[in-house]
Amino acid sequence: MNLILLAPEDIRHDRLASVRDPRRLRHLREVHRARVGDVLTLGVQDGGIGRGELTLLSDDEARFALETLDTPPPPALPVHLVLALPRPRMLARSLEHVTAMGVKRITLLHTRRVEKSYWQSPELEPAKIHEHLVLGLEQARDTALPEVDVAKGFRPFVEERLPQLLEGRRGLVAHPGMPSPCPTGLSEPCVLLIGPEGGFIPYEVERLLEAGCEGIHLGPRILRVETAVVALLARLF
Template identity: 75%
Template sequence: MNLILLDPADLTDDHHAWVRDPRRLRHLREVHRARPGDELTLGVSGGSIGRGRLVSLDEDGARFALDALDQAPPAALDIELVLALPRPRMLARSLEHVTALGVKRITLLHTRRVEKSYWQSPELSAEKIHQHLVLGLEQARDTVMPEVELETHFKPFVEDRLATRLKVRRGLLAHPGMQAACPRGLTSPATLVVGPEGGFIPYEVEALLAAGCQGIHLGSRILRVETAVIALLARLG
């Protein structure tokens, strides 16, 4: 936790905060080894970042005296991610990693090779998703929560919603065998589409290209989805 992310409900007034949830308290004790008087980096969800002094840490919670929270969060990565729903364990890590990299819109998409049982996973509950997004924000010292959308029907999403997005954004389909290499350092808004383990089936590739995506690749190596997503975002950003 490089940032203590405060919910607005944690603020007791303009200059004080009271953190009570077990996860953040455990992190303060076991990782930060924080003691009263220590200064730590804090930020308010959706707001600014600054410093705060730990006033007390006990069974009732952690109380902070806040200095000026006047620093803006880091700039967002202007790349939207459309990701075929990964297996639950991989989903958790992927959400944290892409949030830390600055992605602010994530669409989880059903495709032919996505197991239908994945959509029943507890990891897709709003609470669980929020937890993983918070961990990514804390890691990157960010405060702006990403938006996560669940799309369980491939065809209407691609033909309607994705095609509309791509009128104002560059669409990039990452898939083995595509002709163009992944570009570097984009300077315009983009939407990156990444498939499941095993990739998209031919029909899905054709539909994504027809919607306006450009096919790209990362070379001859076939990477796990969670590795490929990080490599793509790092290269594009």
């Protein structure tokens, strides 16, 4: 936790914040080994970043006297990530990784090779998704919470939503065997689509290409989703 992310309800008034949830308190004690008087990096969700002095640390509360929180968060990546829903454990790690890298729009998509049981996972509950997003923000010293939505039908997504997403954006389908290597140093907005373990099926690739997306690859190696998404984002931006 490189940043103590404050939720709006943590702010008592402009100069005082109170943290009570067990995870952050445990991290302050066990990782930061914080003591009263320490000055730590703080940020307000969807707000600025600054510093705060720890004035109280007990078993159930930490209080901070806030300094000015006016440093903006790091810039977001100009990408809308469309990720075929991975296995629950991989979903948790992927959300944390892409949030830390600066992705602010994420759509979780159903495709043929996505197990239907994945959609019943507790990891898709809003509170769990929020938890993983917060962990990614804390890692990267960011405060801007990503937006996450789901698309449980591939065909409706391609026919109804994808054309709107591609307006003013470059569509990139990452899939083994595509003709073009992943571009580098991209500055234009894009939609990046990544398939599940095993990849998109041929029908899905055809529909995405017909919709106006470009097929790209990372070379001959087959990577896990959580590795591929980080490699693609790092190469693109």
